Amino acid sequence: MWHGPGTTSASAAMDSSPTKPFRFDTLTAPPNSTWVPxxxxxxxxxxxHVPTHNGLGAPWDPKIPxxxxxxxxxxxxRLKTPDIQIKDERSLSPRRIVFKNVTILDSTGAPPxxxxxxxxxxxxxxxxxKLTSEELATARIIEGRGRTLMSGxxxxxxxxxxxxxxSxxxxxDMPVEEHTLFTAKSALTFLDCGYTMCLGAASAKDRLDVVIKNAIHNGDIPGPRFLANGKEMAPTTGALIPGITKFVETPKDIKRAIDELADLGVDQCKLSMSGDEITEELRSEDTTFPDELVAAGVEAAHARGMRVCSHARSDESILQCLQYGVDIIYHASFISESTMDALEAQKDRVYVxxxxxxxxxxxxDAAAFGYPVSRAEAIGYAREMEIAVAGLKExxxxxxxxxxxxxxxFAWTPHGTYRDLEHFVNLLEMTPMExxxxxxALGGELMLHPHxxxxxxxxxxxxxxxxxGDPLQDITLLSHKENLDVILMNGRVHKGECELSDRAAQA
Incomplete structure (x- = not known):
């Protein structure tokens, strides 16, 4: 828990009922904040207030967008369905694997x-x-003993x-050769932790995602099925991290940048459309992308069959995403009532x-890296967490x-410490099944291969x-790789080879 001077605790505000006034330290809000609870x-x-025109002056109806x-x-x-096949010749052999006596959590919504x-x-x-004797006779067996088998x-x-x-x-800062090796290692870490699908949200160098995706899908290195991104795009004045940003200032610039990324083989591209409290300069409520660039960027990407994702914390940037067709919204912290209604109208298309x-x-967890709790609160993260969690529940x-x-x-969120599902249950009040x-299942849909x-x-x-164990009883099981006894990727055992037996089992 964190407690800022003059505030309620963040956890208390997250747990507050709608009948209680929402409270946070107004001193942590930027001077230009217009956000209304x-x-x-x-x-x-x-x-x-429901806008009737978008930022380009064209009519806007959030109910019929x-x-x-x-x-x-x-x-x-115009969007293309990406190829997610992994070309592993070994998996094309007639080899069979049986998981025997498992608890099947099939992600259709049915109970295990x-x-x-x-x-x-x-x-x-x-x-x-139960499989037949003939089916078992030609297979290698993994005895489930009631353990939970589920999708990655x-x-x-x-x-x-x-x-x-x-920082x-x-x-x-990492040289490209070492950076490529690090990126491959990160992909392996995700797979080691049970993540068999990953969607790239930006690459520190334009080709890193693409090179690693191609290596995984060609069967050269282990990793999840992956959809690649390039460097995130922003105007010069809106770059969160200049060294990893592709600068765009005009519609012509952004079309050229997107064509370059498409030619490299990226699957989706990213617009950095708002600030972030961590910069301490561009705040989360600051909107950094002009409407004409958002509109031009989405049109250029969709014309090449690519989806667009966006770093969008401010309400204005979230609304821009909805008005111009961004497909995947990251963060969405400071969403207003009218923008929430607009998002709901597009809920069959947009992912958050x-x-x-x-x-x-x-x-x-960042105190050892220069961000003690007092500083993290002072730059606005406790306030943003309170607001974002309430919006995400809605x-x-x-x-x-x-x-x-x-x-x-980052140093305080290193690869291998994946715990989002805990946050969904503990903060957003999802059930473990949800x-x-x-x-x-929703991951397969996002990867555009739901079946x-x-x-x-x-x-x-x-x-x-x-x-x-049973993740429906303890969702934290999925946050710790030691609880994953077997990981199968593309029909091959990535972890748990010792569990395999060639002994034919009886039906």
Whole structure:
């Protein structure tokens, strides 16, 4: 817990009911703050201003949103479905693996049930019931003993190339050769922790994500199925970390930058559209991207078949995402009532990955790296956490798609310390099942392969984890890799080879 002078504790404010006034130290708000506590915090229904035009002066109807004739309640039809195959010739052999007597958490929404699971090559062949003697005779057996078999997880806000640095500038300092090796090691760390799907949220150097994605998908190195990003884009005055930023000032600049990234083979690109308290200069409520650049950037990316993700903490930047067609919103902390209503109208198209672990860890774990609790509170993170958690609870109630991904790769949020699902349960009041579905079935949807990823069903890729325990009873089991007894990736055993037996079992 953290307690700032003159404030309620952050945890107390997060737990406050709507009938209590929302309280935080107003001295931590930027001087230009216009954020007004919404009704899900105050319990009061005030007159809500709903804009009728976007920042370019074009008509805007949040209930029937569109841009350039494109319906914003549905994915842009120009978007391409990325290739997520891993070309591992060994997985194409007739080798079979059976998980026998497991508790199957299949991520269809059904409660767990007991049975066997047959993996044939790269894919799941049969789920549930008891396998026949013939099916068992040609397979290697993993005795489940009631342990939980489930899909591997997703991180929707992945920075393989973030270097566990104690400073923002340190993310760019590593020479490219060492940086490539570090990025490959980070990918392996995610897989070691049960993450079989990752969506790149920005790369410290333009080609790092692409090189590692290609190496994983070609079967050259181990790692999760991965969708690559490039350097994040921002105007010069809006760069959070100049060394990892691709600068754009005009619509022509951003189109050229996006074409360059598309030619490199990135799957999605990122706009850095608001500040962040950690900079202590560009605050989270500062909006850094002009409307004309957002509109031009989304149009250019969608024309090349790429999705757009955005660092958007301020309400204005979240609204820009919704008005111009950004597909994946990171953070979304200072959302207003009218913007929440607009987001709800687009909930079938837009994904939100709040990355709660970074501000929370800055408040609790960063003292050894120059950010004692008092400083983290003073720069505004306790206030932002209180506001963001309240907004995310409201998003969850409205059925908006929220996914895990915690901005890992700083010294106080190092790779391998993934605990977003705990935060979803403890802070956002999701049930353990809801948190797991957000990291599995919804992950497959975010990867644009909902029938092949994120579920334990016949035909899906065999990207599976065998958990020593019941994560529905203790969600923290998924935060510690030692609880993952077996990790199967693309039908091959990544961890737990010792559990395999060639002995034919009886049906």
């Amino acid at each position: 919404p009704k899900w915090i105050t319990g009061l229904t005030n007159g809500v 569109s841009i350039n004739g494109v319906d914003l309640t549905k994915p842009d039809p 049930y007991s049975g066997d699971v047959l993996v044939d090559g790269q894919r799941i062949a049969k789920v549930g019931g 997880l997703i991180d929707a806000h992945t920075h393989f190339s973030w270097t566990d640095s104690a 923002l500038e340190g993310l760019a 990955a709040p990355a709660l672990n970074f501000p929370l860890s800055t408040l609790t 998003m969850h109630k409205r059925g908006i798609k929220i996914l895990p991904g915690g901005d890992y790769g 948190a797991i579905l957000s990291a599995t 092949e990823l994120g579920k334990v069903v016949p035909g899906a890729y065999a990207d599976l984890i065998l958990v020593n």
